[in-house]
Amino acid sequence: MLLLALILVPAVAALGASALRGPARRTPWLLLGAMTHLALVAAVAITPPRPVFHGWIALDALGLVVLATVSALFAAVAVYAVGYLRRAHSPGGRAFVGCLLAFLAAASLVALSHHFALLWVGLEATTLALAPLIFHKHDRRSLEAVWKYLVISSVGIALALLGVFFLATAQAGGPPGARPLVVEDLIAYADRLHPAWLQAAFVFLLIGFGTKMGLAPMHTWKPDTYGEAPSLVGALMAGGLTSCAFLGLARVTAVATAAGSGPFIRPLLLGFGVLSLVVAAAFLIVQTDVKRLLAYSSVEHMGLLAVGLGVGGVGAYGAVLHMINNAMVKGLLFFAVGNAVLRAGTGAPAALSGALRRAPASGFLLLVGLFAVTGSPPFGPFLSEFAILGALFHAGHYWIAAIMLALFAVIFVGLAARILEVVHGPPSPSAPGVGEDPWRLAAPAVLAIAVLTLGVFIPGPLFRALAEAAGTLGGGAP
Amino acid sequence: MTWSAVAAVVMLFVIAPLVPGIAAKTKARLAGRRGAPVLQLYWDLSRLWRKGAVYSRTTTWVFRVAPVALVATAGAATCLVPLDGARAILSFSGDFVAFAYLLALGRFLLVLAALDTGSSFEGMGASREVTVAAFAEPALFLAFVAVVVASGETSLSGALGAALAGAWPTAAPALAMVAVSLFLVLLAEGSRVPVDDPATHLELTMIHEVMVLDHSGQDLALVLYGSALKLSLFAALLVGVVAPRAALPPLVALPALVAGIVVAAVAIGIVESVTARLRLGRVPQFLTAASALAALGVILLLAGSGT
């Protein structure tokens, strides 16, 4: 029952939010919903509940990790939103909170559904729930952004649906008892899946979920969207949406691996991963718009996730861990950048230079984010990237490892040059924007602490969950 | 430490001012002049010692200490060379490094003294001095490496001892090259023609002499003596390489050393009278040639020792 609550509570809250009038009431409502969800997640984490709907809705380690990540990130977003909505007067204010909560519901559905079609439904729902938020500003640019976002990800997701049906077709030869499209049964009777259909399904699902993750060359919507969306929406997309898409990809990877199609899928995942890294690097080093910068950084990290899945072994563990870290770090970065934009009063690249000289706390957090996102010890991403790197060496992919390291160096230069300029560049005489705000500092601060903690301390339960998740992906923990 | 070693050092201290004199005399004779007496430098020194000194207001204590340090370092270096052929007063593995660096210390302080005056002439001299030294140093060390390799000993006393004498017959060409390069280094370190010209009196062309323009009285005496000591020291070193005398009893070895030094001084005189002074730009070339010569010697020796 808890499982359903996880989905229904935010859904109902979303409806309720659209009923409420005035942000003064809506923001507490949002906080309430977020915290309730977090509490529910804690509850299910402590006492694993029984699957419902004959196994379509269930909770396994992988799902739990994603669920917890999204829920935590969402809580931070809610906190940030309190300080943010206080400032941003915008026509979309009404639907804003509702859409946020709707996204949470959809994401929970994705995390909990062990039925591929249901997962697809949830994923599409997340896409749609975020669309109005991107259009928050109601200007031409955000209009263009949302249009591209909608069309590209809708096409991708449609192809994913085709992939789901292929999967069902592949399962046709299964035993009569097998529940169609249910992950457990797909894996249990993997040997009886039709290889050709399975592989075709994987191709379409990879394109579909890859589009939503933002793997190159399907990443094209990302910079535009992240660049235009409000920063907390950017956080939610870069941290939450991507995690959900990654979960989809991970599940189908698990099925394919179980079915012995590993040799078929690994090159694909590695290829897309490396390509994403290359593209991200190429666009990072000439990027002036900070939000677009973060978008390409997100492409880079999605590429890492793909590589981790593709290399398998400890890489799978690294990928799941990296999914968590990426969510936290992206949240942190988007919040800090959001503060910078508010401080400068505009998102124009020129104006942002030195914006955080006058907002040192946010500046500090942005720097933490910079070093965390570039995988410097002792932050969380370092551990996960370390694991992936080790897996690459272990699997003998020396060249991929070498390319990855070279690209890391290049990417670091791109990110550092721009972000350091924002933090202590020459301050630009711009319209004096908004100062710091406890809510808008609390959220990134908490995330910073989290990402630092994950770098030096992985709690036992989390580690077990990661190991189990990696196990389902045909890998293992170090 | 043996009495002969001490005696040898004392003797070198005494005869040091002789060397420039002999060189000058030779030069004069070859030019058909009578030239200044061989003992000229002694008279100069004693006269200077009685003179008072003039100090520039710009100078600091460095200017006063430098001359003393010059003599002191040269003296200390003397204690490291086995003048009696057998054993130096102070001998230890790798003492040749100390030898070279002691002389370098003296040079360093003298250069600082020159810069202390703030005179552009002395600055120029100092600049040239360090430049020449920078080229001479590798050659000197290569010569040391050569004798070390030839003898298998790592201290000067050992390297210039019996083992070297034993090496001569087998490795004559290599050691000869080393000796020649050492002689070239001597010319440079002693600031003689073709590198420098002590006799000239046009400041713009001088190196060592212009560096000490402001020194006067006792300071100048010390500087001159120090230079002379350095020169004779190199001469002694050269003698040690060319004619290892470890076998000889001290009573024979010491006269032999004197004779050798005189020969070296005459050689200097001859060189000075037959060659012209090089343009400053060519000096590096000259000394690089010395290094190359020594390096060749080392290579030959290594090739010999290896197989």
Place this chain on the structure above:
Amino acid sequence: MTLFFLGVVLLLLGGAAAALLPRRRAADAGFAALAGGGCAAAAAPALWALAGGTVADLRITAAVPGGDWVFGIDPLSAFFLVIVCAVGAASVLYGVPYLATERAHRSVRVAHLLTAIEIAALALVVVARSAMPFLIAWEVMAVLAYFLVVFESERVAVRRAGLIYLIGTHTGTLALIALFAYWGQLAGGLSFAALAAAAPMLPASGALVFTLGLAGFGFKAGLVPLHFWLPGAHGAAPSHVSALMSGVVIKMGIYGLLRLVTLVGPPPVWWGWLVLAVGLASGVLGVLWALAQHDLKRLLAYHSVENIGIILLGLGVGALGARYDAPVVAVLGYAGAALHTLNHALFKSLLFLGAGAVLHATGTREIDRLGGLARRMPFTWTAFLVGSVAIVGLPPLNGFVSEWVVYQALIRSADVSPARAAVFGVAGLALIGALALACFAKVCGAVFLGQPRTSAAEGGREVGYGMLGPMFVLAAACVVIGLVPLVAVAPALRVGALVGGVGTAAVNDGLAAVAPALRRITVLAFALVGSVAGGAWLMRLASRRRTQTSSETWGCGYERPSVRMQYTAASFAAPLLAAYGPSAGVQVTREHGAFHTHPLDLVLDKLVLPLWTRLRNWAISVRPIQQGRLWVYLLYLLGALVALLLYLALQLERVSW
């Protein structure tokens, strides 16, 4: 070990005190006392270990994969720990008065805090016995150093230098991460013990590990050609931080290399030769570039490159000795490297502190705008002179001792027939020494001697005791090691034996090889000092009875010599650079009557930046990929789909079903 961690805690408390205590005086006092005490406390176990005692390891059960976090102090760690603590304490004490004037417009408290954490991180780097804590401490050290470098971040040059530093160090860290990731997955654990146990499994006798190590640690050590970040950063940082960075931080690269060799065992031959060659290049090029500098601190920074070269000469010959089982050569080489690391830490930080004093007093770092400071800042001048004599490697100071040990190793390699070509390192080292002499003659002469060239130099006044004190302590250390080498050489030999992996017997061999020589060096040193002092005294007596007149400097008949006629530093270096410079990419030009040397860094300006521009241009050329038209984006998507379908088809052709 507990004492050590107590020291670390004290350091951090000191930083906290500097940051938090309300009243300025209290903050400064608390910082100085606590941080200084921390250094002392942390150094104590190190000294104990160097004296031959053993310190128990500390093992913390790790909460992250990769095995426990182990901390330990063996001679190698101890040796470097002493360096960290000594220089750390000096720069802490110096920093308080040095930054006192900055309070108005900069966050000095934060700077002090960062300094304290930096020292703590350095200490942790050398005691870490497991890859995770090592990397963490390493990165903390590197990144904090960045923030200290950009202390004056409002200056664009400083920001640029900081960025280049950050890029350099991060690239190095990446190499290290790769190193441990590769080694760790082979060893199945990340504790150094596990790594060492797995060393025999490394293919090609650890070629990859040694390559990555040389790259990663080389970036930190600043060896040519990986030094390009160094001069800018060390020049831009506040002087006491420069002292810390030049004295200690870059030495962590040396520590890393030594530790690597300790863990893996004798490196392959090519590595030894490579290190030797790199050392030679770093030494010669470093000092040549230094000769061409006009900025006092940049000049000192390039001398760090030079000295790293000397250290690498020792390291390289030691590696060769170890490979060709000539234990004495190995021990002497490694020991020489370690010892020179210590000595360079002492005199280089001393020199940077002196430069800081000059900057503090005159407000300029331009050598050719200074002069005549010897009269105005006599104590600083004395300390600086000691440092200069030491760095040039002249007796009777410590620089001579360590160079002498390196010479020993090089000369003894002649007996090891496969490695005997290494004796030519002697000539290289001699050249380096001679050039360094020239360079420091230039510095001392132009900055301290002669007459002040500008009013800034005219107005220079001696700095306070708070800044002089640390300088004199360091100077005293230089003198002591110079006069009584055994105190430093014995522990260095222990380190060498550990790194060479030849056990204590070799220590005794090494000692037997050098101990008598060292005693004689002591005799020589004392004799020299005594004779100079005595001679000077005698001269004073003698000159009493002579007339002494003082006048203007003799201008060879020219009546009115002016300050502008003094030889400038550029002119002083001109002849040497004219001869050697072209090979090092230094031009010397004569513009309106004055020499000008144009120091451009061969690597940074000729290699790194052009490469980067090339890369950027490529990136710009591919930007149109993201050209904004939706249908093109959809075409990408379709393209990807079609490609995958083709791949699928090919696969299906193979798998017949």
Place this chain on the structure above:
Amino acid sequence: MTRVAELLLLLVILTSFLALGTARVSACIRAVALQGLLLGLLPLALYPAGGAHIWGLAVGTVLVKAVVLPRFLNWAIREAAVRREVEPRVGYPMSLLVGVAAVAAAFAISSRLPLPEQAHEMLVPAALATVMLGLFMLTTRSKAVVQVVGYLILENGVYLFGLTHVERVPFLVEVGVLLDVFVAVFIMGIVVFHINREFDSLDSSHLSALSD
């Protein structure tokens, strides 16, 4: 009954061609509405012995794909006075040829694929063909509304494939899918409406300000 199904499938393909070939936006929308209707009828034809599940599916499909969405799209374009599709990137005759090629390819591929049992043999090729035509339309047309139509056709193709195992994929999921498509198109319609208001035209190629 299979004949009927075959006929319906053919009609589906033809309606796609209709949408592809016409220059009139309204005609496009009408064509896709017709296609929705056919899709709604198909389950009945394919599974004559279908229970409430099939019927519900049919009704829902007709409702969403044939009635609501087309009307909504018409509303969305009403403000814009444009009736004709301005120069598509690929001319109409060309697009038709491409379409034919696509259909051929679809048949070729599906002939090599092992057919899922208990599915009509023309179902898979028809589905693939529709998907391809939809994609083709989506990429080549520059008018927002027509792109939405293309997306609908694409979705219809996928949906068509979904019919291969109606009873394996449970009802709830089908509804979810329908709902998603509905909302997606709804939001797209809103955006189209805004585009129309902002740029005074439905031409989405104005939307190329965001780029690197």
